[in-house]
Amino acid sequence: MMSQSCPIKQAVLLVGGLGTRLRPLTYRMPKALLPLLNRPLISYELELLGRAGIEDVTLALAYQAEALQQALGDGSPWGITLRYCEEPSPLDTAGAIGNVREHLKGDFLALNGDLVLDLDVGALVRAHLEAEADVTILLRKVDDITPFGLIQRDDSGVIVAFKEKVAEDETGQNTVNAGLYVMSPRVLEAIPPGEPYSNEHQLFPRLLAEGARLLGYLPERQGYWADVGRAETYLATNRALLDGAIEWAQPAVESPVSPYLVQQPICVGANCNITGQLGPYTTIGHNCQVEKAATLQDCVVMDDVHVGSGALVRSAIVAPGAHVPPGAQITDGVFDSND
Ligand code: GTP
Numbered sequence: 441m442m443s444q445s446c447p448i449k450q451a452v453l454l455v456g457g458l459g460t461r462l463r464p465l466t467y468r469m470p471k472a473l474l475p476l477l478n479r480p481l482i483s484y485e486l487e488l489l490g491r492a493g494i495e496d497v498t499l500a501l502a503y504q505a506e507a508l509q510q511a512l513g514d515g516s517p518w519g520i521t522l523r524y525c526e527e528p529s530p531l532d533t534a535g536a537i538g539n540v541r542e543h544l545k546g547d548f549l550a551l552n553g554d555l556v557l558d559l560d561v562g563a564l565v566r567a568h569l570e571a572e573a574d575v576t577i578l579l580r581k582v583d584d585i586t587p588f589g590l591i592q593r594d595d596s597g598v599i600v601a602f603k604e605k606v607a608e609d610e611t612g613q614n615t616v617n618a619g620l621y622v623m624s625p626r627v628l629e630a631i632p633p634g635e636p637y638s639n640e641h642q643l644f645p646r647l648l649a650e651g652a653r654l655l656g657y658l659p660e661r662q663g664y665w666a667d668v669g670r671a672e673t674y675l676a677t678n679r680a681l682l683d684g685a686i687e688w689a690q691p692a693v694e695s696p697v698s699p700y701l702v703q704q705p706i707c708v709g710a711n712c713n714i715t716g717q718l719g720p721y722t723t724i725g726h727n728c729q730v731e732k733a734a735t736l737q738d739c740v741v742m743d744d745v746h747v748g749s750g751a752l753v754r755s756a757i758v759a760p761g762a763h764v765p766p767g768a769q770i771t772d773g774v775f776d777s778n779d
Contacts, residue, residue, distance in 0.1 A: 445493035446562040447569060448547050448622070453485060454536050455553035456502030456527055461670045464776055465759060470504040472553050473511050474674065475742060477681050477691050477707045478725060480511055481668055483518070484556045487688065489549070490518035492561035498543050499553075500536040502527040531636050534643040537623070538631030545625075550639075552619035556677050558663030558686055559620070568622040571597070573655035574647060576622040579615040580665050581658065588616035589640060591656050599654040602645050615658060618665060627652070671757055671773055678740050679721045682707060691723070709743065716747060725760065734764075 459466035465474060472482035482499075489497060497520050501508060505526045515522030525540045537550050547569065549561070559578070568576035577599065579591060590609050592601040609615075617640060630647060631637055648654055664685040666677040682691050682705035691707035695714060703719035709726035716734030718724070725743035730736060734751045741747070741758040748766030758764060759776035 446565050448549065448565050449493070449495045450498075450544060450546070451489050451494050451496070451549035451551065452498045452500055452537055452540055452544070453482065453551050453553045454500050454533055455482060455508065456500055456530050456536055457554075458503070458530070459554075462668075462674065462774075465757065465774055468759065468776075470501075470508055471668065472508060474668065475723070475725060475740065476556065476668075476674075476678060477689055477723060478709050479689070481556070482508075482512070482553055484686065484689065485551055485553065486512070486515065486518040486520060486522075488557065488559065488561065490515075490520045491688070494520060494549065494561070496521050496523070496543075498523045498525055498540045500525055500527065500540055502530040502536070531634075533637075533639040534631050535635060535637040537639075538628060538633055538637065541625075541628045541631075544628070547622060547624050550621045550623055552667065554668045555619055555666070556668065556681070556686065557618075557620070557665045559659065559665075560663075563659070564620075564657050565622055567597075567657050568655060571655045572653065573622070574624045574627050574652040575644065576655040576657050577644070578618040578620040579656045579658045580618040580662060581614050582616055583614070585609055585614055585616060591615050591617060593656040597655055597657065599648060599656045602648065615656060619667060674757065675738065675740065675755060678723055679738065682721055682723065694726075716749075716751075731766070 455472040459471035462471055473480045509524050527539055531539050586607055590603040590606055591599055592611055594600050668674050668677055681689055693708045694710040695708050695712035697714050701717045706719040707723040709724055711726055712728045714730045715732045716730040718736050721738040722736045724741045727743055728745045730747045731749035733749050734747045737754045739753045739756050742760040744761045745758050747764045750766055751764045751768045753770045755772055756770045757774045762775055762777040
């Protein structure tokens, strides 16, 4: 990632979604706090923004505000100032931005709060300012566009169409919304106050129809990008981070492990007692116990978990505080013995 300073200083992070696809985990904690390499998911965006020179970040939330505030504090670890704004009821992605308009001065960044990505934020913002765009949407190229809304641009990068539910892009661009925007304060006027309103389905198509200037930004070098929406993408992001996808987020092993019982890459929290086999692609939280002859592969085991002897945890997520019984076979989804 390049570290050129960003010409704008403010960002809004959208962290008010219910995270329904990651239940039951998101009954216990907001999606933004799910651990990846034992850091909260949202900290990857906070670090990216802090490194880019963003100073003022507003978290737009709708529930579990206390847990987020307790975990993230004032933002000083990332060199930013954090502000928490809770919606009376969820206002959807554009409504949430409109709800914090009083804190926004000049152009600002807005991000879905469930992304792990590597991006030259300054270059994106400079492209937005040079184009005098109303909104700049970060794009990414995909092989299969069917699950996404397609975004088509002209040769200068200006967006000419949003297309939902198409199987093929006749232009061959295959570019979709990556969930990160730069916005001019002009667009705040198009967001109706106090009611649910969506960026993707309402605000952006409406702005395009009204002749606003929407830029689609596709970085020259596509860095790592993931959105953590489902158990499968959560585990895939864990694997990518263990492989070093984000340069500044390297896995640590903070408790003693026997090299004979480990296949790298792994990440282990502090104060763990491990006598079972670990890895490859295993992240274990703090204060965990893994008994003899247990096997953990391609999984995320959260804090305070006990894995009994002979148990197998593979391609699965274990909720904080869970007890995996001796000999159990957990081979997909989320395991939570506290239900
Ligand atoms: P699912 O329920 O599993 O679809 O997850 P989600 O609630 O996170 O929804 P989705 O992935 O579509 O949301 C994209 C981003 O927008 C996430 O970071 C959400 O936290 C955020 N978001 C969605 N709805 C709202 C809302 O009503 N208010 C705020 N503040 N953020 C929202």
